[in-house]
Amino acid sequence: EESEASCRPIHSQAHGVNLVCCGGNSTLNKDCEFAQYCSLHDICTCSILLTEKLNCTLDRKGSLFQWRDHSKSGERLHCNSPNLPGNDTTTPYTVRIEKWNEITTTPFVLSLCALNVTTLTILDKGDLLSTWDLTKCMPRLRVLEITLGTVTRLDIYQLFRSLRWLETLRITNVGFDFWHSVSPWVSSISYLHIENSALRELPKWLSLARGLKRVHIQGTRVHSIESIAAMENLQSVKLAKNEIGSLGAIEFKSSQLFDVDLSFNKISSLSSSIFSACSELRVLDLSNNPLSALPG
Structure with a gap:
């Protein structure tokens, strides 16, 4: 009964928060704009969007806010205790933060530590990002995206370095540096995307990522x-628009590699055997590089 209660279909918009919970046999009204979202999941899944209109109180007094499907609720929303459904730590949560207000967003986000957050998207800079350890708050996180509006330098050293199950990492418009010690997620990562960053070096331990299928690194140093x-x-x-120079000593090891983009770099030479192991290679873009000739 508890699982059914926590999995009751809900689409609720209140206090600058958009909440959708459904999946499996729990579906929303067919007229709801998020009805199709339910069909994408075999089990109950919740999605929460924090907008710039987030309006919650730090006052712990009064009754907790009640989330109701397509219905308004008169209670105040408590930042520290938003009383979200699915708080049994099994319901997967997708969290998207559009705007970060230090007074309200930070305590609200920290309250989500009690939930099973598996996907986190951050679209605005918050001071918490420089001190937060997601391993202690969202240890089951599988997808992390940080996409800021303008390029910003952030010390995110401890934010995600110790996550164990991370599969997708997408960072855009964030200047940061990787660390030298191996991260546990090297065993789980399958997609890495870094764009518009002052990042200078990729860690050597990244070569240990045996499950990494797709890499997109663009507009970095x-x-x-x-x-x-x-x-x-x-x-x-x-790997377009970076500062990659000579590849005279580089050989790609993956026999599964079929798509390579090295355009808009500073490549002046290539190893004659750079793609010898890549029997599946179908697409190769070397445009806009100072190459005088291709290896025979």
Whole structure:
């Protein structure tokens, strides 16, 4: 009964929060704009969007807010205790933060530590990002995206470095540096996307990511791709608009690699055997590089 109660279909918009919970046999009214969302999930799943209109109180007094399907509720929303459904730590939550207000967003987000958050998207800078350890708050996180409106330098050293189950990492418009010690998620990561960043180096331990299938690194200061070339199961690698120089000593190891984009770099030479192991290679873009000739 508890699982059914926590899984009751809900689409509720209140206090700058948009909440959708459904999936499996629990479906929303067919006229609801999120009805199709339910069909995408075999089990009950919740999605929550925090907008710039987030309006919650830090006052702990009064009754907790009650989330009702397509119905308004008169209670105040408590930042520290939003009383979200599915708080049995089994219902997967997707969280999207559009705007970060230090007074209200931070306590609200920290309250989500009690939930099973598996996907987190952050679209605005919050001071918490420089001190937060997601391992202690959202240890089951599988997808993390940080996409800021303008390029911003952030110290996100401890934010996600210790996550164990991370599969997708997408970072855009964030200046940061990787660390030297191996992260546990090297065993689980399958997609890595870094764009518009002052990032200079990729860690050597990234070559240990045997499950990494797709890499997209664009608009950075990265000049060496040794760790990427050493990946044995890579299928697609997009490395446009970086500062990659000579590839005279680089050989890609993955026989599954079929798509390579090295355009708009500073590549002046290639190893004659750079793609010898890539029997599945179908697409290769070397445009806009100072190459005088291709290896025979």
